[in-house]
Amino acid sequence: MYIYNEQDQKIIEQRVAQFQGQTDRYLAGKLTNEEFLPLRLQNGLYIQRLAPMLRIAVPYGLLSSAQVRKLAHITRVYDKGYCHITTRQNIQLNWPQLEDVPKILGELAEVQMHAVQTSGNCIRNTTSDQFAGVSQDELEDPRPWCEIIRQWSTFHPEFAFLPRKFKIAVCGTEGDRAAIQVHDIGIQIVKNSADEIGFQVLAGGGLGRTPVIGSVIREFLPQKDLLTYLDAILRVYNRHGNRDNKYKARIKILVRAWTAEVFAQEVEDEWEYTKDTLGRLTQEEIDRVKGFFTQPPYESLDNKISDEELAILAENNIAFGKWLQRNTRSHKIPGYTSVTLSLKPTGVAPGDVTDSQLEVIADLADAYSFGEIRATHNQNLVLADVKKSDLFKLWEKAKVSGFATPNIGTLTDMICCPGGDFCSLANAKSIPIAEAIQRKFDDIDYIYDLGDLSLNISGCMNACGHHHVGNIGILGVDKKGAEFYQIQLGGNAGSDTSLGGVLGPSFGESEVPEVVEKILTIYIEQRKGDELFLDTYRRIGVTPFKESVYPKDKKISNMHKDQGLKHA
Known part of the structure; x- marks a missing residue:
């Protein structure tokens, strides 16, 4: 990964000192809110619903174990013991105190990190593939x-x-x-x-x-x-x-x-x-x-023997086999694989990771993946260079620490913005919807039978949860001060990108899991063989889903439609 030179380090340290002075003047009443606004935005600081939010830059999602340990320390000392992975591969702190932000930036500078240009009308963090440099299908890193x-x-x-x-x-x-x-x-x-x-x-x-x-x-x-x-x-x-x-x-x-x-x-x-x-x-x-970005010191390994040993372990341990199937990915170097650490256990806000988990992840990266970690668009973390012979040991440690949920690429591996629990722009909460869906669909065999399926949730039209490109997208909308949720179907963020279409009028919070269940039931009834949800939707269109979700004897007036789509 890129290492700062003396000039890089000096620039960031000077920026920290500059913002310390700006913050001191603001707290002393020498700068107005309007004057301080562009200064804090240039340093990644937002004022959210309940507290300031600091967005930390993670260029193209790449982190060192030292940086992850520093993040663990910062979340423990200056926040509430956890941080949030964003869809732009960045890190967010949701509870820092304003007077502590320059101190946080100073500590980040110690490990070559900053919050510059993570907000404001400028060029933001440049993002990329979380498997960059190790993928077999890559033309160039x-x-x-x-x-x-x-x-x-x-x-x-x-x-x-x-x-x-x-x-x-x-x-x-x-x-x-x-x-x-x-x-x-x-x-x-x-x-x-x-x-x-x-x-x-x-x-x-x-x-x-x-x-x-x-x-x-x-x-x-x-x-x-x-x-x-x-x-x-x-x-x-x-x-x-x-x-x-x-x-x-x-x-x-x-x-x-x-x-x-x-x-x-x-x-x-x-x-x-x-x-x-x-x-x-x-x-x-x-x-x-x-x-x-040179190749790390890979060992010369026998891929065939590694696969045979893994097959035996998977056969003798069903849970490990499921994790192996869903949370590992092929690598360009024989005998190695890439591992996705799931941050989507039921009951935890998607993308949240605690200070103690961060420390374990840093230890795992040092032990098994050359000291590097990658943040993903899907709000998970990746260890990109793991020897296949180390997978079982890694899985056991990840399982104990709570990030071995074998659900990568499935319905419950959902993208979810912080929503109304934190964001002052949100029309509705996102996290409770995510948890309700996770609890509704807790049968892992059922989830696996559905195959690859993306579900994305945004609390407002700013689309931080990328609901437009989820196979199933959920958007929080405001209807006369009440929180409702609009469903979209058919989105995709891959090479054949498509934008989801609105299913119809929005639903109350308690209705959303049942609506998703009806949508999935139609998919199961209509799919051909192992056809994925997106392919089935593109083949049969929206009508069967709409007819299942909205009873035929319930007439949908134009007024009802307008209310449901008012903020779309």
């Missing part, structure tokens, strides 16, 4: 490119005050695990007819109030032109994005209004001014950054 983008975008003076927040994702596999089609800019690593590796560039994707799938604006971009081309995109957006209405300020609105073709031409025209500037990457710089 995307992490060096994420790091190059991070260094370019952090403190970029021209893009510090964009019309709206801006998100970039990079994917190195054909099967997209970085959701690049719903980002402001999506970058797909590709190979052209001359066998050269470069990038396909998408722009104008995003979720939120107006979900849009991004459009390809350049089929092939040479590697050395990455930053100058991104400069061109951001300049066009910065100049023409809507600054008068925040609901129309994202780049997706501009691209849709102009059409992708017009936007692409504007970018090409702007690129004529940027492509041959000092921002053009040199091979020396590319190699320098790639040097931080």
Whole structure:
């Protein structure tokens, strides 16, 4: 992983000292709320429903064991003993005291972490595939490119005050695990007819109030032109994005209004001014950054023997076999595998992890995975480089500590934003809905029979829970001060991205688990063989689900529809 140099460390330490002074002046009454607002946002600090919330940057989800131990210490000393993994692979603290935030930032700086640009109208954390660098289906490791983008975008003076927040994702596999089609800019690593590796560039994707799938604006971009081309995109957006209405300020609105073709031409025209500037990457710089992502010292292992031994262990221990099936993934190096530590046990808010669990995870990373941990879009954690011969020992330790739930990729491995329990923007609570669904569907064999199925929950239209791209999406809406939930079906965040369609009028909190059960019953009745939920939905359409959920003798008036969709 990338290691700070002396200049990097000095910049972050100076930023901490600067924010300490700003916070002191605010607490002393020398700065107004309005004056302090942009200063705290630039340092990842929000004011939420019950307390401040601090969002900590985790570039492309990569953490060292030392950083995880520091997070454990911070959550214990400055918070309530836990933190939250976000869908942008970042870490959130939900209960820090305002006067302690500069101290927290100071402690983070000790392990080369910060909260810079995790909020505000700037370029946010660049995200990627949690299996980057170890995946068998990878064309090239995307992490060096994420790091190059991070260094370019952090403190970029021209893009510090964009019309709206801006998100970039990079994917190195054909099967997209970085959701690049719903980002402001999506970058797909590709190979052209001359066998050269470069990038396909998408722009104008995003979720939120107006979900849009991004459009390809350049089929092939040479590697050395990455930053100058991104400069061109951001300049066009910065100049023409809507600054008068925040609901129309994202780049997706501009691209849709102009059409992708017009936007692409504007970018090409702007690129004529940027492509041959000092921002053009040199091979020396590319190699320098790639040097931080070299292959760890893997052992030469007999994959066949490892698999035979695992098969015996799985046969003799059903629980281990289920975990092996769901929570491990093939690795490019024989004898190794990648392990996902589930943060989705029933009764725990999805994505929450305690201080003691963090310390155990750091120990496991040191013992079994070269001291590295990855945060995922699905709010779990990954140990990417585990020897197959160590899996049983790792499973036993993970099980004791509460993150060996064998549910990765299933219904109960749901994405869920903090919702109304914490967020001041939320229309409804998300966490109680997640728990109710987990308790309703607690039969693991039933869950396995359903196959891969994504369920995403958002407490409002900002879509932090990515409900638009869940096979089943749940959105909290406000109906005359009461909390209701709208159901969407057919979303997907993979390479064949699709946006879910609204099923119909919304439901009360107590109704949601029963509605989900009815939806799943139709799926089971209509599926062909081992067909996945998304495939069944795409084949039969929404009507059978709608007829099951809404009784035929219940007429749905336009007024009822309007109430249910009022805040969509």
